Amino acid sequence: MSKLNLKKASFATLCVHGSGGVDEATGALGIPIYQSSTFAFKSAKDGADIFSGEKEGYVYTRIGNPTQAAFEKEMAFLEGAEAALAFGSGMAAISSVILSFCRAGDNFVSSNTLYGGTHNLFMETLPRYNIEAKEVDTTNLENILNSIDDKTRLIYIETPANPTLTITDLAECSKIAKKYNIPLVVDNTFPTPYYQLPLKLGANVVVHSATKYIGGHGDTVAGVVVGKKDYINELRGSFLRDLGGIISPFNAWLLVRGLKTLAVRMDRHEQNAFQVAKFLQFHPKVETVWYPGLSTHPQHDIAKKQMSGFGGMVSFEIKGGCKCGEKLMNSVKLFTLAVSLGDVDSLIEHPASMTHSTYSPEELREVGITESLVRLSVGIEDPADLIEDLSQALKQINI
Numbered sequence: 001m002s003k004l005n006l007k008k009a010s011f012a013t014l015c016v017h018g019s020g021g022v023d024e025a026t027g028a029l030g031i032p033i034y035q036s037s038t039f040a041f042k043s044a045k046d047g048a049d050i051f052s053g054e055k056e057g058y059v060y061t062r063i064g065n066p067t068q069a070a071f072e073k074e075m076a077f078l079e080g081a082e083a084a085l086a087f088g089s090g091m092a093a094i095s096s097v098i099l100s101f102c103r104a105g106d107n108f109v110s111s112n113t114l115y116g117g118t119h120n121l122f123m124e125t126l127p128r129y130n131i132e133a134k135e136v137d138t139t140n141l142e143n144i145l146n147s148i149d150d151k152t153r154l155i156y157i158e159t160p161a162n163p164t165l166t167i168t169d170l171a172e173c174s175k176i177a178k179k180y181n182i183p184l185v186v187d188n189t190f191p192t193p194y195y196q197l198p199l200k201l202g203a204n205v206v207v208h209s210a211t212k213y214i215g216g217h218g219d220t221v222a223g224v225v226v227g228k229k230d231y232i233n234e235l236r237g238s239f240l241r242d243l244g245g246i247i248s249p250f251n252a253w254l255l256v257r258g259l260k261t262l263a264v265r266m267d268r269h270e271q272n273a274f275q276v277a278k279f280l281q282f283h284p285k286v287e288t289v290w291y292p293g294l295s296t297h298p299q300h301d302i303a304k305k306q307m308s309g310f311g312g313m314v315s316f317e318i319k320g321g322c323k324c325g326e327k328l329m330n331s332v333k334l335f336t337l338a339v340s341l342g343d344v345d346s347l348i349e350h351p352a353s354m355t356h357s358t359y360s361p362e363e364l365r366e367v368g369i370t371e372s373l374v375r376l377s378v379g380i381e382d383p384a385d386l387i388e389d390l391s392q393a394l395k396q397i398n399i
């Protein structure tokens, strides 16, 4: 057990120590990987008491596991929440949260600029169960107000949104949610709790693709939900237990390991992203740069108000359209042409044909994901090398 009072610890200290400290049984510095499906009871009565909930204890890894618990404990600390629940992927976390609030016939209001998989869940899969997502431009709060009716069960926001990095005002959304007595759910994958704390801004539930900055090394797929203890218990007892989208002990261990460096990684991601954004902003072959830290970003003031930093994602429109974007992506040497994000390695991709190909051409137009949009996940390499790489790749383009 940690001797520290973790409730008072600062963020970077929590990253290193929040998962619980030295293992009591063995003295191991790191949390062991409890690679076990089942857990022995001390007696028949002990087993019955744990099953009935009268006593705390582990039963079976689909319901709980000590390595998962260490990760969950740390995530709850970092988001300033009562509790957290790990899932096998971001999509397992998101789908379980939506299903926990909605029944057939219900609807919810959501941002229209979303991770492509989330958009597909909302527009293709959930309608099969008669659950309707009303995707609207949530940068304009009127659109949210106009969409709520007596069957609306939650508001779902992604900010900064993937891939255009538009910002939605979370404090204002939470006022709307409170007025209608429905929960506000926020996908906090892009900023991480290091740069944005939605619960402090009035949100009720936070979801993450832990695959991204939480893990940070491009080696794990995972998700997590944080919120009030009662809600997390209900989610564990029904949706994790019944749908079974659990994380493995090994992946939970990788996330605990990843979190130890979250604060230093995010600082470096942001410094590098800022430099890359400024370089691109003045490049003659670049049309527009989308980075919430730039004063030219349309919602820069809201970003400044609700985020303590702007993160490591940069998108931009290249002059000359899709062909030139293709040339750029084939010409980089240090950036890797790959989807996903939040890794220590820098990544480049084309949203319209890759991550956001779940959007129809009309939907892409509506949310401003053009053919010439390029998305960068800026890694933690030397920023001069990253800029040099983009510079040489841009030189190869003939507009």
Ligand SMILES: *Cc1c(COP(=O)(O)O)cnc(C)c1O
Pocket: 089, 090, 091, 092, 115, 117, 118, 158, 162, 187, 189, 190, 208, 209, 210, 211, 212, 221, 222, 223
């Ligand atoms: C990647 C991503 C998801 C989905 O997470 P998986 O771990 O891939 O299932 C959800 N939201 C955002 C913002 C993402 O970037």
